[in-house]
Amino acid sequence: MVNSLAMQEEGYMERVEKMKEEVKDFIRSEMPQVEKLEQIDGVQRLGLGYHFEVEIKSALQAIIDGATNREGAFDDDLHATALRFRLLRQNGFNVEEGVFKRFMIEDVSSFRESLREDVKGLLSLYEASFYGFKGEAIIDVARTFSCACLENLKGDDDVWARKIDHALDMPVHWRPNRLEARWFMDVYETDRRDCSSPVLLDLAKLDFNVVQSVYRDEVSKLARWWVNLGLNKMDFCRDRLMEHYLWNTLMVYEPQFGAFREMSTKITCMITLMDDVYDVFGSWEELQLLTKFIERWDVTKIDELPSTIRTCFLAMYNTTNEIGYWIMKEQGFNIIPYLHKLWVNQGKTWLEEAKWYHEGHKPTLEEYLNASVTSIGGHVVLFCSYFTTSNKLSKEALEYLCSIPNIMHCSSLILRLMNDLSTSSDELARGDNFKSLHCYMNETGASEEATRRHIKSLVQDAWKQMNKDAHNYNPCPGPFLGACLNLARASQLFYQYGDGHGIPDRETKDNLKSLLIQPILIK
Secondary structure (H helix, E strand, C coil): CCCCHHHHHHHHHHHHHHHHHHHHHHHHCCCCHHHHHHHHHHHHHCCCHHHCHHHHHHHHHHHHHCHHHCCCCCCCCHHHHHHHHHHHHHCCCCCCHHHHHHHECCCCCCECHHHHHCHHHHHHHHHHHCCCCCCCHHHHHHHHHHHHHHHCCCCCCCHHHHHHHHHHHCCHHHCCHHHHHHHHHHHHHHCCCCCCCHHHHHHHHHHHHHHHHHHHHHHHHHHHHHHHHCHHHCCCCCCCHHHHHHHHHHHCCCHHHHHHHHHHHHHHHHHHHHHHHHHHHCCHHHHHHHHHHHHHCCCCCHHHCCHHHHHHHHHHHHHHHHHHHHHHHHHCCCCHHHHHHHHHHHHHHHHHHHHHHHHCCCCCHHHHHHHHHHHCCHHHHHHHHHHCCCCCCCHHHHHHHHCCCHHHHHHHHHHHHHHHHCCCHHHHHHCCCCCHHHHHHHHHCCCHHHHHHHHHHHHHHHHHHHHHHHHCCCCCCCCHHHHHHHHHHHHHHHCCCCCCCCCCCHHHHHHHHHHHHCCCCCC
């Protein structure tokens, strides 16, 4: 058994490189097309896709160019058709929802009843349905039909039941890569029907442990930074360094992008700190003054601020400038003006929300979302995902991102709505802080149950729009697009069973253990 990764890291890396070559040969090899799709899916769900992007793209392009691209090529094989659809959209290829028409009744309003017994096909159809675009009616029908059928198949004690329960709990498209990989390894090993390539499983385990050791080093350095900063001693703000690091690791998980995880975790700490200043600490007059300091971005008259707020502002100011200095040193580009612009937007929306509270104003849902999608901080973090991972920054790309393109908005909207859905009934009754649920209920008189259904429908609509945007041209190369999707995925994870950030729950702690603490034992 492997008990000390640090002692064997060099041997690990040699084994990993050897196995990677074997997997490349495996992906390139000739095999039946359905088997090829299943193996590509296995590579990606085991968390290995980032090693084999070129080989996977080539293999999928070959499938598109081959005989399986013609209409009806898979005949009545729902699993193969749905898996092909999902993998092509997942990897940026165009494929129309019309491929599912042959499985539907004549008026295309529902899927054939005979498909209800096809467990494998239903599961693949269900997973594929989450890659739909806004306005695609067939995909919506596919989700409703497959979900209803799978609900009736839950409960049996076998591998298929485990897969169904996992999918209905959250589809693979909404799951963060590294945590899904950790779960899928166990299923892949248990289900010998899936485990047709032992080298994939062995490589996945080795790779997971190697990357985990990278994460451990990063978070230990950040812990020292946070303690030295001294803000963990302030009793009014949330001390969430580990959760912040988890957020950012789920957003950009590839080991080579440690600069993003370090700097974006620091930025996330500042977002939470300042959010707490505006929400629970500062008086209305103090918050107005603080917002002016953020707008001026000048510390010459810093003594005008109260002591605690002055400390918080200086922490944000210095952290931002330190990050700007690092980017200037590495790439010769000054990103501080762009970060400052986003901080100003943050300050204005935090102040607007504070004004609502102090004046007792009840915003409409539209009014609330116009401010709160910014105030939650997703825009700043996503901006970091570009300038810390791109090899060559450009003024055009930075200005494009500061304009908050639709894909950034949709990702932040999902973050906002999922955060709000974690609001408890008690919090709604107290009415302490405005949330989208309060706004909709006040505006329409809807029940809490109906309101939650409505907010969940907005989440699904945002995902559809983001799916479409991810396929369109984007002037920002690198992991930025993935970070937009992954911020939404992290939001789904953190707020699935409650407020896993504000009040870290058992699931959040378990996820931290899986990602950072517990290596996979290897025989």
